Amino acid sequence: MQCLSDLAPICPAAFWIALTLGTMVPATAQTDSPIKVISDSPLPAGDGFAAEFSRDQDIANHSAVIFSDDFESGELGAKWDDTSNRGDSLAYVHESASQTSQNPSLLGERSLKVTATLGENTGGGFTKWFESADRLFIRFYTKFDKDCDYVHHFCTLRANKSLQGGDRWSGFGGAGELPDGDERFSTAIEPWGNWGRWPPPGRWNFYSYWHTMNESPDGKYWGNGFRPESQPNIQRGSWICVEFMIRHNTPGQNDGEQAFWIDGELRGHWKGFNWRTSPTLFANALTLESYVTDRWTKQSENVVYFDNVVIAKEYIGPSGKDG
Template sequence: MRHDVLSTAMVVITVCLISTLCVATSIQAQSQPAIQWVETSQLPKGQGFAARFVADRNIASHEDVLFADDFETGELGAKWDDISNRAHALAYVPPSGDLSLLGERSLQVSAKLNENTGGGFTKWFASTDRLFIRFYTKFDANCDYVHHFCTLRANKSLEGKERWSGFGGAGLLPDGDERFSTAIEPWGNWGKWQPPGRWNFYSYWHTMKPSPDGKYWGNGFRPEEQPNIERGHWICVEFMLQHNTPGEEDGEQAYWIDGELRGHWRGFNWRTNPSLLANAFTLESYVTDRWTQQTRNTVFFDNVVIAKQYIGPSGAPK
């Protein structure tokens, strides 16, 4: 009798161990994304529909534009839904520099250590299956490393508290029906690359890889080789996000610099719920003293467009 009890107990323990192993293996498999670099991308490059709009004038009239702001008219942040202006970090200024595409005003973000961390604007918008976001930016000649830059976030809704579900959560694994995000930003490689660094995607989603400390910090995506970001010159930055079929690994992202396609990745399982959409864009320069030593760090922005198709650089004056 005791032998039968022990045998039964051993079977139960074995089954439990196998079940636990299977669950652990399943969890591990789910946390390892099958992201692929696209070697021969068919995405467009060079000029897009913006080439038909000199300095982006009237570009909002294009049927595929969801939002546009060239900062030429209105009060500070008038076209945006949320303003983060810590210690008066934001201002409209003439777009001094080497481009004649930017009109009479640009947005200046001045982050001052021990005074503020910078700031920016956020816009919520009705999303679409594939999104393109383009803006111009310039890093001041003395600008140091930037902690966070421009971020596209998926929120559960455009209304009430659910419009904020994609914000926060640093170091935590997102829920597939609550949030995901991707940011295009300069990355300094822990101080190895000249400030402000090189262009990089910083992405959060529910099947992302954990960091060595066991937490879930953003996963980075960038080509193996690309030049350092040049300070003191206007740069046209554009990125694309393709929503996945909920639960499937068919999501994508890509980015362009001055019309050059720098990187295209496939295999993202961004979300598990079809109602979760990338629907909020934050244009900002956020600086902390973790790697930044320069006291004042200034970044400029202009000609922001969110659209359903590739935008490309602004049209040049004839």
């Protein structure tokens, strides 16, 4: 079972309502949802502007880039605003170059390693607050170790009331609670194991909280899931380029969007979100993490790698190659 929270790490038993090709399941879900899958999406795919930058070198100079970190230099979390390093779970390692055999020139030398050890820690990660935009694209590379089991939470984009003071935390916590439309919303791109039915770590899935989301059968509000009707299982042991997009809605209207790409392939695009009611509420914090507490996780040590993180106002696409 998965639910959003840094402040409420364990979810009680509850069903996760999933959206598949515009149809909500199970039968207890809302009807006449304004959210629809876009089968003939106009969104780009394949190469984006990152193709111009070998291994993302100097990509921060592109006019569309809000934030980037290739982990090639600096102390742990130096470019980020908050570090969650439970039990020394985070480390910079020289994993990228030696283990990117399918494309050895794609990434740099150093990457972020997150190790979650059952009974000792739940993993960890970084959070970055930033000035937002109408449309946001978040792209990163990740690799699940060959023995990595199910992961509870992954990479989450959160809307907070402000970048200052206590309001910068308004989008954190609130697991199982319906958000206020002027206080918070969030969406996370995560591997989901379908309650142990799919091989770990599972398949890619959005896990989203917003003020018009569906109620769960237990009367609470657990994140609603969005994924394509069919897609392959996530392969362990290989680097994967993950990108997702969110478009803010006109406050109070159902014109918000989200989409995600895997290795430059558009996997799903959904329209009809009423993310917010306030014109000052924006998605403005990214948490990059591997957080492991899932009840189906049996492997004692679960390792995930991250590299080449970019937040931008345009489609990013896979990193450019050398030469």
